[in-house]
Amino acid sequence: MKKRNVINLIRYHEDRNESAFRNEAAEIARDFDANGDTQLAEYIMALISDANAFVPQAMEEGADFFDKMESSSVPLPLPQAISDDVTGICNAIAHNVGVNKFLFQGPPGTGKTVTARQIARIVARDLYRVDFNMVIDSKLGQTAKNIGRLFAQINSLRQPDRAIVLFDEIDALALDRVNQHDVREMGRATSALLRELDNMNEQVVLIATTNLYKALDKALVRRFDAVIDFGRYSREDLLGISEVLLSGLLQRFKGASRDMRLFRKIMSQMRELPHPGELENMLRTSLAFSKPDDSHDYLRRLYAQTCPGSSVTDLPKLRSQGFTVREMETLSGVPRSTISRELREVGDE
Incomplete structure (x- = not known):
């Protein structure tokens, strides 16, 4: 057992990151087992498998790589x-005929996640988010192995x-292989991901998001049934x-105050x-920082944010802006x- 394992255990305990805690404990057990201390390894595994030990909240049993998320009831207006396109995805999920992989691409803050x-709320499905911090490993070849384990857990979900x-920000796993400094290691991870996507349970729906669409491996993009561009916002939208x-x-x-006409003119x-x-x-901060x-x-x-350098006491400027x-x-x-x-005096001048 290394100092890193102890530090990680303490950090995961303080963060209440139960899945990471269990995973770290399992790695310590494997290390003890490899060094011949089989009894201690079995004791550790028994502890983390016990019903009274850490059990990830709202997680599928045995899932080390993803956590359950709450669906959202807060509407996000979309163009x-x-x-x-989102309606079409909901229809495809309802048909349940294997059209089940969707990639949301676009700039940050466009509503992908x-x-x-x-969608999870609309189609009444449970939503699980993959924790890439658990998947990506600095050890040579380990990330590819973790990808295999991740999909084994996905394919064995009790209610697929x-x-x-x-897969939020999937670019963490699958940027273009030919543009990486370590081509072999990135190639192993991306190849593993492509292979597992081809063999994924068709009843499970996969949604991936990315802010770096052009940098994604093209073979990965072809694995998705539909790519939705979230960058299609007009000014009026x-x-x-x-x-x-x-x-x-x-x-x-x-x-x-609820002065929507003035608000729109400011924006x-x-x-x-x-x-x-x-x-x-921007809106939340302006409201939160305002005088009660x-x-x-x-x-x-x-106004100070939309017109930096301008003052609300500059009346001629306000008039020129149409107020x-x-x-x-x-x-x-x-x-x-x-x-x-x-304003009359300014006009007379």
Whole structure:
């Protein structure tokens, strides 16, 4: 047993990472067994197999490489083209005829993982996410062996027709083999993954996500029945989604003003709107950091983010951006009569 094993045991215990704890304990047992201490190895295995020992919560029995995830009931608005593709995936799963491997590709924050959770809810299946930290190993050839063990566990799920397995950021395993420094080791892992995908139980649905689609091994991409592009958001899509996201957040921030027209005008000042994940973070932060006794403060904070370097007291600038006198009053805190007078004076000059 090495110092690394002890450190890992302590870390996994503190993190409450039960599957990793059991896996590390099993490795220690194998090490003792290899060194001739069979009784101690058997004792350790008996401890981690005992009903009173660590048992992964909400996991399939014997599954070391994936954990059960909760499906999502929080709606994520999607562009019509992506929504239609997601509906098609749900239909394919319902038919249960072996069209069961789907790749979601697109920039970060476009809703790939959230959509996988939504699909699990819609089709009433359990969702399991693969822990690549457990699969990838620095030992030569071990990653390929772990991939084999992972798929053995997937193929032996007790209810395969009720399971969806999520390979979140599959590029961690299968970047293009010819572009890697260690071609042989990456080749072994990717070849193992391709082989196992070909032999996967057709009743199990597999959804993979990637932010690095162009860097994926082309042979891997061909293994998927459909590739869904999550990068198809128009500016109008993102403006509409920002309103939906804000409406949901405002339910938690009761004192904040619900001025959707002013909000949309502020968001329209951005030359390039971020994708939904970043949008949500931007809105949540503006609301969370706003003054509790000022219902419009979050709008001023949003304006500062959408128009960096601009000030809500720069009335001529606000007018040039299309804000009405009423909206300027809301943003600047300056009375309408004063705003009208100052703008007239600027116009007279």
